[in-house]
Amino acid sequence: MNNIGNDGNKRRNDNKHPMTLAVVFARAFLLLLLLSAPSYGQVRELNIIYTGSLQGQLEPCGCSPKTDFGGVARISGYLTEHERSLSPYILLDAGNFSDKDTAQGRLKIKAMLKSFSLMRYNALALMGRESSFDRDFLCSLQGKYNVPVVSGFKDAEHSLTLRQDSLNINVSAHPEGIKAEMLNILLTELPLDEARLIKGWDLIITSSGEELEEPVRTDGTVLVSGYPKGKKLGILTVKTNGQRMVDFTHRWVSIGKELEEDERARDVLNDYDKEVARLIAEAEKPETGTTYAGVAKCSGCHQPFEESWKKTAHAKAVATLESAGKSADPECLICHTVGYGEEGGFFSIETTPELKNVQCEACHGLDMEHLTDFSRPMQPVTERVCLKCHTESNSPDFDYPLYLEKIKHW
Ligand code: HEC
Ligand code: HEC
Ligand code: HEC
Ligand code: HEC
Structure with missing residues (x-):
């Protein structure tokens, strides 16, 4: 590793020599040659398509059109549709594509890897989020899904070489893993501030989760950051001299609703939903006795209020999940029902149908x-109560007075 690192340093020092006129001419000549001889037998232009920091988001929740971006089925659909115009391209993920090592998190990482495999990712990096998974489990996945991996962990394989026509591309997760006579790409999770200081690479892609609208170029190294949760897909079009990057342009593709989903990736997501539903179905409902009363009980004395509530979006919140195929997904139920995850709260449609939707007690x-001493006032309803569910990402248009007006039943 060290030798390779030193080699990178040497190259960097060379760059510091003042440019002589001869060098300037030689470079200009080379550029001319590059521009005028596309059949040189070497790759002239290559698209490096990248993601990073997907954070386990297989698809967006769809809670608001304003935040409805991302999703592997859309990314895959985009790549399939534009395969021809994008070619030649390599597809990389800089890591942190998974969520947590929970039962659902394991289903997610599997679905993520299946999707990567479908899209034929050329390499993906294992970073901090992935390192939180049980190592044996992770290894078992690596064998199962056919995706080349470079690892940011200690004592693991850090690099691999891709060939694109005559161009050799070194993809590494180790900051000192530069290789001679190759296009060198570092996949990292270092924050932009630190990644900026790493020298000698042609390209650094970070999965730190920071948004970086435009690539940063320092000393010949281009630094980009995978857009958090895959809401945009990065495309770096690089010109090479057959070895190193000499020029580039960059653009984002917004992964919005208008993109047609790839059906095969959609199948992966639907299978994932079914497996998540199985998790709930197999889980034992804890014996707690009832704690939440449910709207039917409130209605016994507050019937007009129920009538009014029924007309609001809150009363159809589970139907919304049903039409999205997500009515058994804990990550959605938490806001679309009453008391989910709490003792005596909503558990599943089968076991606690009386607690569906955003009910009175939410x-x-x-x-x-x-219920027995109704002179006892209930807790005062303040904006804070709404913000539990109406978060910035799930309800970006939330405006308390305006929203209050829409649910008025008093
Ligand atoms: C943090 C709370 C929260 C979570 C978690 C959540 N939602 Fe929502 N969802 C909301 C809120 C609040 C709204 C209403 C947003 C608005 O109109 O301002 C909403 C609205 C929606 C809508 C739009 C309904 C309509 O009629 O326009 C859909 C679809 C939806 N959610 C699906 C999901 C799915 C699927 C999941 C899980 C992947 C999920 N939600 C998870 C809070 C949440
Ligand atoms: C047995 C009848 C009964 C049931 C059941 C009942 N309430 Fe009430 N509730 C009342 C009466 C009567 C009042 C008016 C009390 C007053 O004005 O002093 C009241 C008042 C309220 C108020 C406004 C007063 C305040 O200070 O909070 C809210 C809110 C409320 N109930 C919510 C609920 C909810 C939610 C449920 C279901 C969990 C429920 N109630 C079930 C009889 C009932
Ligand atoms: C337990 C979570 C939760 C709480 C608490 C909550 N909401 Fe909601 N709200 C939702 C969900 C989920 C939806 C979307 C339902 C659907 O369309 O499926 C929603 C939708 C709405 C909508 C409809 C938005 C639209 O434009 O269609 C309004 C208005 C609203 N909420 C107001 C409020 C207000 C005001 C409060 C607080 C007093 C509040 N909500 C508290 C979960 C919640
Ligand atoms: C999205 C949040 C939300 C839901 C769901 C909701 N309420 Fe309310 N409710 C409020 C707010 C906000 C007020 C007015 C502020 C206050 O009085 O605390 C209110 C007021 C009330 C009052 C007091 C009326 C008065 O004259 O003071 C009653 C009674 C009541 N709600 C009953 C219900 C019942 C019954 C349900 C279910 C069918 C329900 N609410 C569902 C938010 C909600």
Whole structure:
């Protein structure tokens, strides 16, 4: 490793020599040659398509059109549709594509790897998020899904070489892994501030999760950052001299709803939804006795309020999940039902149908004593109560007075 690192240093020092006129002419000549001789037998232009920091987002929740971006089926659809105009290209992921090592997190990372494999990623990096998974489990996946991996972990394979026509591309997850006579690409999770200081690479792609609208170029190294949660796909079109990068342009493709999904990737996502549903179905509902009363009980004394509530979006929140195929996904139920994850709250449509949707107690709180002593006031409903669910990413248009007006039942 060290030798290779030193080699990188040497190259960097060479660059510091003042340019002589001869060098300037030689470079100009080379450039001319590059421009005028496309059949030189070497790759002239290559698209490096990249993601990083997908954070386990297989697809966006669709809670708001303003945040409805990302999703592997859309990315795959885009690549399939534009395969020809994008070619030749390599497809890289800089890591942090998974969520956490939970039962659902494992289903997610599997679906993610299946999707990467479908899209024929040329390399993906294992970074911090991936390192939180059980190592044996992770290894078992690597064998199963056919995706070349470079690893940011200690004592693992850090690099691989891709060939694109006559161009050799070194993809590495090790900051000192530069190789001679290759196009060198570093996949890292270092924050931009630190990644900026690494020298000698042609390209550094980070999965730090920071948004970087335009690539940063320092000393011949181009630095980009995978757009968080895959809401945009990065495309770097590089010109090479057959070895190193000499020029580039960059653009983002917004992964919006208008992109047609790849059906095969959609199947992967649908399978994932089914497996998530199985997790809930197999889980034992804890014996707690009922704690949430449910709208039917409130309605016993507050019937007009129920009538009014029924007309709001809150009363159809689970139907919304049903039409998205997500009515058994804990990550959605948490905001689309009452008391999910709490003792005596919503558990599943089968076991607690009476607690479907965003019911009275999601706002008024849990107070069984009110049912017998209704002079007991319920908790005051403030904006804070709404913000539990109406977050910046799920409800970017949330405006308290305006939204309050829409649910008025008092
Ligand atoms: C943090 C809370 C939260 C989570 C988690 C959440 N939602 Fe939502 N969802 C909301 C809120 C709040 C709205 C209403 C947004 C608005 O109109 O301002 C909403 C709206 C929606 C809508 C649009 C409904 C319509 O009629 O326009 C869909 C679809 C949806 N959610 C699906 C999902 C799915 C699928 C998941 C899980 C992957 C999910 N939500 C997870 C809070 C959440
Ligand atoms: C047995 C009848 C009964 C049931 C069941 C009942 N309430 Fe009430 N509730 C009342 C009465 C009567 C009042 C009016 C009390 C007053 O004005 O002093 C009231 C008042 C309220 C108020 C406004 C007063 C305040 O200070 O908070 C809210 C909110 C409320 N109930 C919510 C609920 C919810 C939510 C449920 C279901 C979990 C529920 N109630 C179930 C009878 C009932
Ligand atoms: C337990 C989570 C939760 C809480 C708490 C909550 N909401 Fe919602 N809200 C949702 C969800 C989920 C939706 C989307 C339902 C759907 O369309 O499927 C929604 C939708 C809405 C909508 C409809 C938006 C539209 O334009 O169609 C309004 C208005 C709204 N909420 C207002 C409020 C207000 C005001 C509060 C607080 C007083 C509040 N909500 C508290 C989860 C919540
Ligand atoms: C999205 C949040 C939300 C949901 C869901 C909701 N409420 Fe309310 N409710 C409020 C707010 C906000 C107020 C007015 C502020 C206050 O009085 O605390 C209110 C007021 C009330 C009042 C007091 C009326 C008065 O005259 O003071 C009653 C009673 C009530 N709601 C009953 C219900 C019942 C019954 C349900 C279910 C069918 C329900 N609410 C669902 C937010 C909600």
